[in-house]
Amino acid sequence: MVRLLDGNKIAQEIQDELKRKVEKLKVKGITPKLMTVMVGKDPASVSYLRRIEKAFADVGIFVELLELPENITQERLEKSILEINRDEKIHGILLQMPLPSHINIIKLSELINPNKDIDCINPINVGLFLLGYPRFEPCTPLAVYEILRRNDVNLEGKEVVVVGAAGRVGRLITLLLIRKGATVTACDITTRDLAKYTRNAEILISAVGKPRLITADMVKDDAVVIDVGVSRIEDPEMPGKFKIVGDVDFDAVKEKVSAITPVPGGVGPVTTAMLISNMVKATEMLSISHVKGDQV
Amino acid sequence: MVRLLDGNKIAQEIQDELKRKVEKLKVKGITPKLMTVMVGKDPASVSYLRRIEKAFADVGIFVELLELPENITQERLEKSILEINRDEKIHGILLQMPLPSHINIIKLSELINPNKDIDCINPINVGLFLLGYPRFEPCTPLAVYEILRRNDVNLEGKEVVVVGAAGRVGRLITLLLIRKGATVTACDITTRDLAKYTRNAEILISAVGKPRLITADMVKDDAVVIDVGVSRIEDPEMPGKFKIVGDVDFDAVKEKVSAITPVPGGVGPVTTAMLISNMVKATEMLSISHVKGDQV
Numbered sequence A, B: 001m002v003r004l005l006d007g008n009k010i011a012q013e014i015q016d017e018l019k020r021k022v023e024k025l026k027v028k029g030i031t032p033k034l035m036t037v038m039v040g041k042d043p044a045s046v047s048y049l050r051r052i053e054k055a056f057a058d059v060g061i062f063v064e065l066l067e068l069p070e071n072i073t074q075e076r077l078e079k080s081i082l083e084i085n086r087d088e089k090i091h092g093i094l095l096q097m098p099l100p101s102h103i104n105i106i107k108l109s110e111l112i113n114p115n116k117d118i119d120c121i122n123p124i125n126v127g128l129f130l131l132g133y134p135r136f137e138p139c140t141p142l143a144v145y146e147i148l149r150r151n152d153v154n155l156e157g158k159e160v161v162v163v164g165a166a167g168r169v170g171r172l173i174t175l176l177l178i179r180k181g182a183t184v185t186a187c188d189i190t191t192r193d194l195a196k197y198t199r200n201a202e203i204l205i206s207a208v209g210k211p212r213l214i215t216a217d218m219v220k221d222d223a224v225v226i227d228v229g230v231s232r233i234e235d236p237e238m239p240g241k242f243k244i245v246g247d248v249d250f251d252a253v254k255e256k257v258s259a260i261t262p263v264p265g266g267v268g269p270v271t272t273a274m275l276i277s278n279m280v281k282a283t284e285m286l287s288i289s290h291v292k293g294d295q296v
Helices: A007-027 A043-059 A074-086 A105-111 A123-131 A139-150 A168-179 A194-198 A267-295 B007-027 B043-059 B074-086 B105-111 B123-131 B139-150 B168-179 B194-198 B267-295
Strands: A033-039 A062-068 A092-095 A159-163 A183-187 A203-206 A224-227 A231-234 A242-245 B033-039 B062-068 B092-095 B159-163 B183-187 B203-206 B224-227 B231-234 B242-245
Touching (some): A033 A043, A062 A074, A123 A168, A123 B168, A139 A267, A183 A194, B007 B043, B074 B105, B123 B168, B139 B168, B139 B267, B183 B194
Parallel strands (some): A033 A092, A159 A183, B033 B092, B159 B203
Antiparallel strands (some): A231 A242, B231 B242
């Protein structure tokens, strides 16, 4: 029998734990506040931020949205970030992607206060993560790890294949799982005969964004499959309507594996829970350093 | 016939190219200067820094050594770094490892001026490297890549195995080769049946530091073998004397592979050449920004 790795359930568990931490912070008079920054009005971003806001609110965290015009200059956007950095009432910053093409994202990421960088995009936080001294850990890799950990899937010595490993998220997943003792094979578009690798995977992770990339014949019997891909396709059963699917041909693959995450309802909600977890961590760190600061 | 990937020859080629760049800088009145910082007097560090100094001198770069006492405080060491950061006559900083155990290396690394960080240890530079926007690239991974590139070994789609991938250098090599389009399997001490993986490798890289870890039976016919390991062992032919060896059982492995790096004389000298290359890059960047600064 296949085990469905229910991301909503795991996310709920994590968020219940976080809720208790937020209550403790509130007792101390600290109300965590996240500032999300959106440039332009990408419809997918709007609906994503609405979901984020709701999830944060459920845990007791206040989210404010800063909407900026599509044609904002780099300089003005940098100024906004610096203002948020300085605001002691704000404990976390989420810079919503995509940004317009005239914006230098790396330069902007470097400006985000590393202690408020809950999405782990400032290169200094990415570097600390790679070096094994993370301040924050990137949310999607952490979600993949949490799903495995909370389902008692031990990683040490396991044969893991990451498909889409050359992308930003794929690279970070690969790194995290190497650090956790897995033997990871990093595949991508240049890999010849992808199936040769995926068929050996005890744990198969796909982070490409290409529907039905992973078919049943590519998967080992009793493997654990984590689907990080997200694509929006026209629903074959309801022409004109769209639905969200992953990289894995779910209905066929679930018949032969031991465990699998659905899309939606798998990695996605746990990633949001990890973002909230980083937010609580940021608030705790900032409130400790403020108390320390007062004593000096 | 096995091809010996001669690191000394490649390093000399690179250093000849760099020498011409340094001459151009000198014509402009800029003399690159590297400051090496050594805490305590580890004998291996002393001899390493002597080699570095000679290699840099051959290219026309002046190296100054700052020797600090073993019992220096974190605060005093940080002050030294900040002074070097500010000194406009110094274009590069090399912080020699190991540091005493009472020193917080990460905190110190974060202080190194990212534009002078030619060894790529500041987390911000590590992060930029991971994100694919490198300011500097770490020298050993770059050396591995240069050896392959200068010997026309194409990486795209190649089956690469990195042994020792959980270590700092191994992780960075893994990342760089993923970015170059290779299909990389990251193995380490937790890997069950290491030989199963290494036998499939078209390119095998070992970065462990364990003599004779890679024996002939573990290597595929006609593979390319890059030995990043460095160990000091007693010379069996001269009891009481020591010699440097790699991870690979060189004499046996060279009989079945198509190309191999020796130890010493393989990755080591090319790594030094990459350090000099970063130094020249740092000097060029700093001199451009100073000229710009003057015009403001």
